[in-house]
Amino acid sequence: MNAMVEGFGALLSLEMLVCVLAGAAIGMLVGAFPGVTATMAVALASAFTLTMDPLPGLAVLLTILIGAQFGDRVPAILINTPGTPASIATTFDGYSLAKQGKAGIALTASAFASAIGGFVGIAVLMVAAIPLSTVAMQFGSPEMFALVIFGLTMMIEVSGKQLVKGLIAGLFGLALGTIGRDPMDGSDRFTFGIPQLVEGVPFIAVIIGLFGIAEVFSQMLSKRHASQKPITNFGRWWPDKREARQMVKPVAVGSGVGTVVGVLPAVGGDIGGIVAWNQAKRLSKEPEKFGKGSIEGLTAADSSSNAGVGGSVLTTLALGVPGDSVMAVMLGSMIIWGIQPGPGLFSNQPDLVYSIAGIMFFATVLTLGLSLLRMRGVAKLLELPNRFLWTVILTFCVVGTYAVNSSVFDVGVMLGFGVLGLLLRRYGFPAGPIVLGLILGPLAERNFRRSMELGGLESIYTSPIAMGLLLLGVAAVVLPRVRARMKARRQRPEDSDTPTDPPVPAGASR
Amino acid sequence: MLRLAAVALAGTLVMTGCANRGGSDSGDAENFPAKDFTLVVHAGAGGGSDLTARTLAKELEADLGRSIVVENRTGGGGRVGLTYLKDRPADGYSIGFIPVEVSMLGHQGADIKPEQYTILGQVMNAPATLSVPTNSPYQTLDELLAAAKQNPGTITVSNSGAGAIWEAATLALGEAAGATFKPVPYDGGAPAVAAGVSGEVQAVMAGVSESASAAGNNQLRVLAVLAPERVTSLPEVPTATEQGVDVVIGGWGLMGAPAGLPDSVKERLAAAVQKAASSESFKDVMTRAGNTPLATSPDEATQFAQSEFERFGEIYR
Amino acid sequence: MATVHPPIQGDSGAASRWREAAPGAICLVLGAVLLWLARSIELPTRVMAVSPRIWPEALAFGIMGLSVLQIVLAFVRTPEADDDEDEGPVVRSGIVRVVGFVVATVAFGFLWYFVHFLVSGLVFVAALTWIAGGRGLKDLVLFPAGVTVVIYVLFGLLLRVPL
Numbered sequence: 001m002n003a004m005v006e007g008f009g010a011l012l013s014l015e016m017l018v019c020v021l022a023g024a025a026i027g028m029l030v031g032a033f034p035g036v037t038a039t040m041a042v043a044l045a046s047a048f049t050l051t052m053d054p055l056p057g058l059a060v061l062l063t064i065l066i067g068a069q070f071g072d073r074v075p076a077i078l079i080n081t082p083g084t085p086a087s088i089a090t091t092f093d094g095y096s097l098a099k100q101g102k103a104g105i106a107l108t109a110s111a112f113a114s115a116i117g118g119f120v121g122i123a124v125l126m127v128a129a130i131p132l133s134t135v136a137m138q139f140g141s142p143e144m145f146a147l148v149i150f151g152l153t154m155m156i157e158v159s160g161k162q163l164v165k166g167l168i169a170g171l172f173g174l175a176l177g178t179i180g181r182d183p184m185d186g187s188d189r190f191t192f193g194i195p196q197l198v199e200g201v202p203f204i205a206v207i208i209g210l211f212g213i214a215e216v217f218s219q220m221l222s223k224r225h226a227s228q229k230p231i232t233n234f235g236r237w238w239p240d241k242r243e244a245r246q247m248v249k250p251v252a253v254g255s256g257v258g259t260v261v262g263v264l265p266a267v268g269g270d271i272g273g274i275v276a277w278n279q280a281k282r283l284s285k286e287p288e289k290f291g292k293g294s295i296e297g298l299t300a301a302d303s304s305s306n307a308g309v310g311g312s313v314l315t316t317l318a319l320g321v322p323g324d325s326v327m328a329v330m331l332g333s334m335i336i337w338g339i340q341p342g343p344g345l346f347s348n349q350p351d352l353v354y355s356i357a358g359i360m361f362f363a364t365v366l367t368l369g370l371s372l373l374r375m376r377g378v379a380k381l382l383e384l385p386n387r388f389l390w391t392v393i394l395t396f397c398v399v400g401t402y403a404v405n406s407s408v409f410d411v412g413v414m415l416g417f418g419v420l421g422l423l424l425r426r427y428g429f430p431a432g433p434i435v436l437g438l439i440l441g442p443l444a445e446r447n448f449r450r451s452m453e454l455g456g457l458e459s460i461y462t463s464p465i466a467m468g469l470l471l472l473g474v475a476a477v478v479l480p481r482v483r484a485r486m487k488a489r490r491q492r493p494e495d496s497d498t499p500t501d502p503p504v505p506a507g508a509s510r
Numbered sequence: 511m512l513r514l515a516a517v518a519l520a521g522t523l524v525m526t527g528c529a530n531r532g533g534s535d536s537g538d539a540e541n542f543p544a545k546d547f548t549l550v551v552h553a554g555a556g557g558g559s560d561l562t563a564r565t566l567a568k569e570l571e572a573d574l575g576r577s578i579v580v581e582n583r584t585g586g587g588g589r590v591g592l593t594y595l596k597d598r599p600a601d602g603y604s605i606g607f608i609p610v611e612v613s614m615l616g617h618q619g620a621d622i623k624p625e626q627y628t629i630l631g632q633v634m635n636a637p638a639t640l641s642v643p644t645n646s647p648y649q650t651l652d653e654l655l656a657a658a659k660q661n662p663g664t665i666t667v668s669n670s671g672a673g674a675i676w677e678a679a680t681l682a683l684g685e686a687a688g689a690t691f692k693p694v695p696y697d698g699g700a701p702a703v704a705a706g707v708s709g710e711v712q713a714v715m716a717g718v719s720e721s722a723s724a725a726g727n728n729q730l731r732v733l734a735v736l737a738p739e740r741v742t743s744l745p746e747v748p749t750a751t752e753q754g755v756d757v758v759i760g761g762w763g764l765m766g767a768p769a770g771l772p773d774s775v776k777e778r779l780a781a782a783v784q785k786a787a788s789s790e791s792f793k794d795v796m797t798r799a800g801n802t803p804l805a806t807s808p809d810e811a812t813q814f815a816q817s818e819f820e821r822f823g824e825i826y827r
Numbered sequence: 828m829a830t831v832h833p834p835i836q837g838d839s840g841a842a843s844r845w846r847e848a849a850p851g852a853i854c855l856v857l858g859a860v861l862l863w864l865a866r867s868i869e870l871p872t873r874v875m876a877v878s879p880r881i882w883p884e885a886l887a888f889g890i891m892g893l894s895v896l897q898i899v900l901a902f903v904r905t906p907e908a909d910d911d912e913d914e915g916p917v918v919r920s921g922i923v924r925v926v927g928f929v930v931a932t933v934a935f936g937f938l939w940y941f942v943h944f945l946v947s948g949l950v951f952v953a954a955l956t957w958i959a960g961g962r963g964l965k966d967l968v969l970f971p972a973g974v975t976v977v978i979y980v981l982f983g984l985l986l987r988v989p990l
Contacts, residue, residue: 040555141710184871321707335719390955399988403982579987
């Protein structure tokens with residue numbers, strides 16, 4: 001208790017307030033610009049914060065991260081472009097809501113879900129850090145493989161009616177993930193002699209292309225006059241009672257999933273959001289709305305990727321192992337400051353842990369406030385005539401993508417995937433599975449092949465966690481379909497086209 | 511796939527077109543430096559190489575009286591940044607951090623060799639360490655080597671990634687001791703250390719900076735440092751040479767510029783690098799990050815890079 | 828780009844079947860290419876528990892299998908109206924705009940190499956606005972200048988991106 005008072009007390013200074021404010025402003029700004037990620041902003045800021053004291057320095061870095069995870073929702077909802085990878089799953093429902101004239105509610109709900117997820121993550125960091133970190137250590141290569149396979153079942157959910165096309169797209173995403181250095185023997189694979197491909201297809205360029213650029217192109221293609229708006233009004237800003245009640249379950253699911261995924265080393269908020277969206281869909285009473293503007297899907301994804309921040313800070317502090325790429329940068333700074341993350345930190349310097357939790361809490365409250373205040377102004381941007389809006393989006397996507405690696409090659413990839421995304425949309429192929437395959441494919445392959453090196457197939461089927469996750473994945477895919485079919489049989493035959501059912505007529509695939 | 515190849519091709523055309531943008535006017539030697547510098551780093555912001563480069567850049571700015579813009583040109587495991595630096599004009603205003611990869615990539619199919627650069631001096635060493643989980647039965651390097659000799663290829667040793675320096679270090683150690691390990695690549699140094707901490711692998715090959723903090727938390731037992739002498743962050747750990755296995759290997763960092771720098775410019779820069787690398791603040795940051803700060807002359811560093819190049823030729827034979 | 832066939836409203840016959848089958852055929856070819864590429868991966872000298880070819884090969888077979896299914900389904904299944912996609916019909920001026928944006932971006936990539944960002948960026952933004960239908964001094968000078976300066980300050984000066 002004393003440590004708690006001391007830890008929080010250390011934050012009560014003007015300097016800390018300035019640091020958090022600066023961090024929040026920078027974070028929300030970089031989050032809102034597609035391409036510039038939290039990792040990049042934190043890395044650049046760490047060059048300046050190294051000369052500061054540890055606590056103010058940490059305040060700036062952590063607040064940038066949290067601010068970015070609020071800011072990135074805005075372009076995801078308004079222009080279908082994730083500001084950072086953590087809001088990929090936000091686009092699934094957020095943009096659909098915006099198109100239905102509910103951008104106001106989407107933005108508000110997203111901000112609240114993000115904040116609640118953030119609070120859950122922080123609470124878990126303060127209460128259950130050590131036990132959860134031992135769970136994280138149980139996740140070796142076979143378990144990670146199983147988790148990734150579990151995540152890949154989302155390809156089925158996100159494809160909806162277009163199951164076959166969705167799966168084809170997903171497999172192409174996985175195939176894109178094989179480009180680059182072979183993870184085990186180190187030889188170049190499918191790189192065609194291009195050095196930029198050795199570390200894999202530039203993933204941020206692909207998401208910006210497939211989501212943002214393809215959306216702009218698609219609007220340009222079908223709008224007769226450049227004056228027609230994609231989003232004509234924002235609707236109400238505050239959710240009503242019914243909608244608020246609707247959000248409870250997905251936020252709970254999202255926060256839980258997000259914390260656990262965040263705790264796992266080297267897995268970030270992008271995967272957290274995707275897995276939570278998937279789980280919330282399975283548990284929802286209205287799964288058919290997911291992907292078409294479901295507040296449940298939106299809030300599950302957003303609460304999850306923010307709960308993940310608490311989770312990855314937890315892993316970083318309790319194990320000294322970075323929870324994701326942003327934390328890897330922060331870990332470097334901490335070591336220079338003489339902070340030694342690891343199991344000892346919680347017993348030797350509990351006040352520091354509370355200070356960090358306090359910073360995160362304060363940062364979350366502040367960014368939530370800023371989001372709610374500022375959003376109307378940002379949303380006004382969309383009232384620009386299309387000729388300006390399209391131009392601004394494309395220009396910022398070009399520069400933002402270039403900024404990631406200072407690479408024109410990445411811009412070319414973005415443009416190519418923009419055109420590809422447009423074609424895919426016109427032919428009814430969903431883009432979500434491609435991105436999912438590209439994120440999860442390399443993880444699946446690496447962890448599988450590593451498991452094989454370490455102990456063969458035995459290492460997978462002797463691991464209770466791995467087998468549990470694999471069985472859960474199978475059950476999650478099969479059960480709803482069996483249940484839907486049984487329900488359909490009991491009801492009238494014309495109702496048989498259940499939403500999750502693949503529209504395969506009898507005899508087609510046999 | 512074809513579309514991708516086409517995109518890639520178009521992209522490369524644009525890329526190569528842009529590779530040599532800027533920096534064409536060459537200043538005369540007397541009033542060098544007459545403008546700001548660009549310092550190319552092959553790795554992303556926030557990593558160890560970036561930290562070294564940025565800390566050094568701060569010191570260099572004070573000496574040279576011009577500002578230095580650090581440019582991160584990441585990709586291809588160092589290929590992109592090193593190729594970019596190599597193709598910049600040799601006027602002294604483009605300098606770069608040159609990592610150990612300069613001696614390795616040439617043997618992995620890239621057109622990169624130490625002689626393509628004017629080397630200004632070595633600034634740091636990041637020696638390799640071999641560690642085992644704390645509950646491992648192996649207490650010394652000898653015991654681990656004996657086990658690896660008894661059952662060749664069964665002792666799993668994690669490293670930061672396929673083709674990276676720590677994998678090469680595992681191979682070099684095995685070769686020097688006449689034992690065969692089974693290197694297991696992970697996706698970065700931290701996951702490799704985590705695999706050792708959790709006991710998924712039997713040993714970890716990693717840089718001092720990564721294993722020292724895990725050792726400080728009593729999560730790993732460091733058996734040997736593959737350095738010429740003991741390192742400050744792990745004073746109790748003997749070197750491999752002390753334990754009878756003659757192998758010294760690890761990451762390192764040089765400062766350099768494209769080949770063909772005018773002599774006067776090279777001297778001026780080399781003096782600045784030496785001064786910056788000897789400064790207390792640079793040494794302090796390096797030591798805290800777990801690396802060994804150095805400040806060698808251009809000739810020494812050039813020879814060193816060349817001998818490392820030949821040595822990796824042997825390892826990757 | 829010219830190959831984008833405008834979906835003609837209300838056609839449910841053979842044209843729509845072919846429209847469904849064509850992407851399947853393209854994917855089948857791409858799958859075959861991937862298989863060929865996977866088969867030509869050099870095997871490492873070191874002994875590996877799993878061949879590096881297995882994963883890409885499995886993906887290639889998966890793609891080919893599903894592509895065949897897609898082609899078959901295109902002819903077997905009765906085409907259903909796509910109710911959830913609100914993609915409007917393609918208009919000719921739209922194709923011109925998209926092609927214009929792509930060409931302008933590629934051209935900008937080259938121009939940028941020769942000219943400082945503040946100038947090339949200005950031209951780029953002005954070109955995009957013009958393609959999108961902007962005319963007049965405000966659209967083609969003031970707006971591009973504003974956007975370019977904002978980007979330059981934000982990315983070039985604050986984030987230190989080498990523009």
